Amino acid sequence: MKYIELFAGCGGLSLGLRAAGGQMLLANELSPMAAETFAYNLLGEDLSESVQPRLDTSYSQKTKWLSSRFAADDLSSRLRENPYLYPAVGDGHSDLHEAGLDLEGSLVVGNVRQLNAWLKTSHNRMALERLRDGFGKGNIDLVSGGPPCQSFSMAGMREYSNSRNVLPWEFAKFVQLTRPKFALLENVTGILRPFQVAGKQVFAWVEVAKAFAQIGMDGDEAGVAQGGYVPVCLHVNAKNAGVAQNRTRFIMLAFRRDVYDCLVRQMGERDRNLLHSSENFFAKVRQEQDVTREDLPLHDAAKVPTAFDGTFLESLAKYRSAPSVKEAIDDLHSQELSPSPYVLRINDxxxxxxxxxxxxxxxxxxxxxxxxxxxxxxxxxxxxxxxxxxxxxxxxxxxxxxxxxxxxxxxxxxxxxxxxxxxxxxxxxxxxxxxxxxxxxxxxxxxxxxxxxxxxxxxxxxxxxxxxxxxxxxxxxxxxxxxxxxxxxxxxxxxxxxxxxxxxxxxxxxxxxxxxxxxxxPQYTQVGNAVPPLLGHALGEIIQALLRQYSQGYEGARATVLKKAA
Known part of the structure; x- marks a missing residue:
């Protein structure tokens, strides 16, 4: 599973995907503070040590700034930079090579809007092509991420017009540019609650799903993604994935249309029914008809954990009894207490x-x-x-x-x-x-x-x-x-x-x-904003299984075509 992660934060989702066998092609994160944690744990880079000159001049840092007010040798200032004051690309200091050289496996610190603009610029065409090709490893399997949630959260501002709420649409733009087989978007449950806009109810999650279904309709060189992405929308609770927390989340798993068609032919009846539930919505969007909340089902395992039983999504609701707080932290206050099975599991x-x-x-x-x-x-x-x-x-x-x-x-x-x-x-x-x-x-x-x-x-x-x-x-x-x-x-x-x-x-x-x-x-915020790694692992296992199923179906169809041609 070759994946790219946007809105990577401190690395909770990436950690889970990696434990499920994922290989990170690229990551993007706005905050240099969260990026410092991501780099330390997932890239093996201690950026605080990097402030000191390196004796090994052949070393190429994997953490790269898209645009900063500070030069590369002023890393200490970069790590405390206000990310909302990043200069426009071209006006600041950038570590990215226009040909995409040395980009593989990197963490790009910067604004996703600016990253999209950078990739679309004509003189960065080679970098985009390298990325689309997985740096020589083939088509990207997954683009994943959890756009900042404060404006959707019931604990936050609940402002539909807030500028942060455009980020899921930037996510969709990146998906159109890079053409992965799957897209995975995670967000707070608050995104499910309607906003009042001009006296009407607007469901942000439906609008986001609509944006993914529309991919390729503008003719902006979507390539293999021109058929759009079929969105399957889920409501899950991280505790049912084995996390010691009652943490409900919205998940959208979007299938590139050609991948969707291949998988539907391979799947059993329950899985086919689950996927087919989004087809009416998808067809209406592609035909430029109006869609409403009633057109898009929400598969709610947070309320009914058995909803995923016997389907490809069952690992998201595997645990009926969640670990307790005691199981998670009790051993930390006394060396006489042994770590619980929960602690042993996450450490292993x-x-x-x-x-x-x-x-x-x-x-x-x-x-x-x-x-x-x-x-x-x-x-x-x-x-x-x-x-x-x-x-x-x-x-x-x-x-x-x-x-x-x-x-x-x-x-x-x-x-x-x-x-x-x-x-x-x-x-x-x-x-x-x-x-x-x-x-x-x-x-x-x-x-x-x-x-x-x-x-x-x-x-x-x-x-x-x-x-x-x-x-x-x-x-x-x-x-x-x-x-x-x-x-x-x-x-x-x-x-x-x-x-x-x-x-x-x-x-x-x-x-x-x-x-x-x-x-x-800071650290507390990094933890609180993160996708729980065990939830990320469950999602990674689902994508891996779908990729295996797709590969079998693709190779089978190819063999049939070759046989007829012979």
């Missing part, structure tokens, strides 16, 4: 394809990215309250009442709420053990003194999968009921939950704040 399956560096150590007491954050007493005291409330359940009216008091929406609690928590112990005095509150009045005064503007903080529940990861670390605290548990998760704990192996090292700064949040992608 995914850790073996991570590029090792001298000094990397898998010993649990030396694991990377596990620095614990130190909080003020009032923050720790609130975290203890969240731990107690987590026992009552997320939708418990008693938990809701205490949360409202913390937010300043209530000044007193009902007696039955107090009865539910009266026996619990709280962090009342800095540095002291946990104690019970002596009365409802004392507890109410304690909570009122801890009031906060934070709206989404919660404690993990050790026996459940984690909630969907957020890129802001202060939103979730540990489940461990001790002083050491009154803190947010470490980067490593979040990475474990996301299914990153322990030898995957996150680079750049740990966190950020203020106006820099608009463009910096």
């Amino acid at each position: 399956l995914l850790g073996r394809v991570v590029q090792e560096h001298p000094g990397t150590c898998l010993a649990r007491d030396q694991v990377a990215n596990h620095d614990k954050r130190v909080h003020r007493f009032d923050v720790q005291a609130r975290f203890r309250i969240y731990q107690v409330l987590s026992k009552l359940g997320k939708f418990s009216p008693h938990a809701v009442a205490v949360i409202k008091m913390l937010r300043g929406e209530l000044d007193s609690l009902e007696d039955d709420t107090w009865e539910k928590i009266a026996s619990e112990r709280f962090y009342l005095t800095a540095g002291a053990p946990f104690y019970k509150c002596q009365s409802k009045d004392v507890f109410e005064a304690f909570v009122i003194a801890l009031r906060t503007g934070k709206r989404s903080q919660r404690a993990l529940v050790g026996d459940d999968p984690a909630p969907a990861a957020l890129s802001i670390p202060d939103d979730t605290c540990h489940f461990l009921e001790s002083l050491d548990g009154l803190r947010t998760l470490t980067v490593r704990e979040m990475a474990r939950i996301q299914s990153f192996p322990d030898n995957f090292v996150f680079r750049s700064k740990t966190t950020t704040g203020g106006h820099k949040r608009k463009y910096e992608v």
Whole structure:
């Protein structure tokens, strides 16, 4: 499986695809901070060390900038550059050769719009041809990626007109340019919810699927992709792929039309029916008819995990019982605890394809990215309250009442709420053990003194999968009921939950704040934005199986043609 990844982030999807046997032809990522992590783990390049002059002048760096304000020898500035201020191609410093020489296996740091424009420029024609040919290895099998999701996310801005929402269409433009057999787009579930535009409902996921179906209709030299791509749209939960997280995702798997036709002839009835479900939508788009949400089925294994049973998609819903938070991170706080089967699996399956560096150590007491954050007493005291409330359940009216008091929406609690928590112990005095509150009045005064503007903080529940990861670390605290548990998760704990192996090292700064949040992608954000590698592995296995099936069908059809010709 020869693949290209756009919006590569820190490398979660690529790690999964590589573990499934994938070979990366090229990757693209906007953020230099996320790119530093990708390069370290998937290319074996330590960019911080590259700041120092290399004695080996024959070394050619695989991480290349499309256009930067800084020269190649000023790598330290490049790694902190605001990616929204990259100069236009031709105005800045570029590491790309117009003939595409030394591009194979590279990570291109830059804007995907600019990358598309660079590939379409006439004097870069040879680079585009090399890319289309897989650098001599044949047609590209897959272009994959997860365009930034903030504007689609329910936790984000929910603005259909936001400039970030054009990125899925840039993805489609790249697919038309490169003509892969398959395209794979991953995004947040929020993309499924309609936007109100000029008084009408607009479904972004349907519009994105429409863009892939339209590929080649403009006659812009689409070649083998001129028949367009048949989109199959899925709603999945990463926990059903074995991830320790309740993380629902939208997946669009698009089949190049000639590949689709070949596969349909080879597949069994259930698989054919699944693919045929998109044909009405595809035909309408190609005939330039209006399409609606009702024309495009959404195959929803997040709600009905059995929906994929017996189909080529079944690995996306293989696990009916997801690993818990305890299984993911419990061994990190005590060397006396052994890693769970979940931890052993991600370290074995995914850790073996991570590029090792001298000094990397898998010993649990030396694991990377596990620095614990130190909080003020009032923050720790609130975290203890969240731990107690987590026992009552997320939708418990008693938990809701205490949360409202913390937010300043209530000044007193009902007696039955107090009865539910009266026996619990709280962090009342800095540095002291946990104690019970002596009365409802004392507890109410304690909570009122801890009031906060934070709206989404919660404690993990050790026996459940984690909630969907957020890129802001202060939103979730540990489940461990001790002083050491009154803190947010470490980067490593979040990475474990996301299914990153322990030898995957996150680079750049740990966190950020203020106006820099608009463009910096520190370690916590890298983890939170990533495609869980185990989900990537499941998707990679699906593509590999489809490629084998396509190869058998293609070779069979070719043999038949040759036989008739003879």
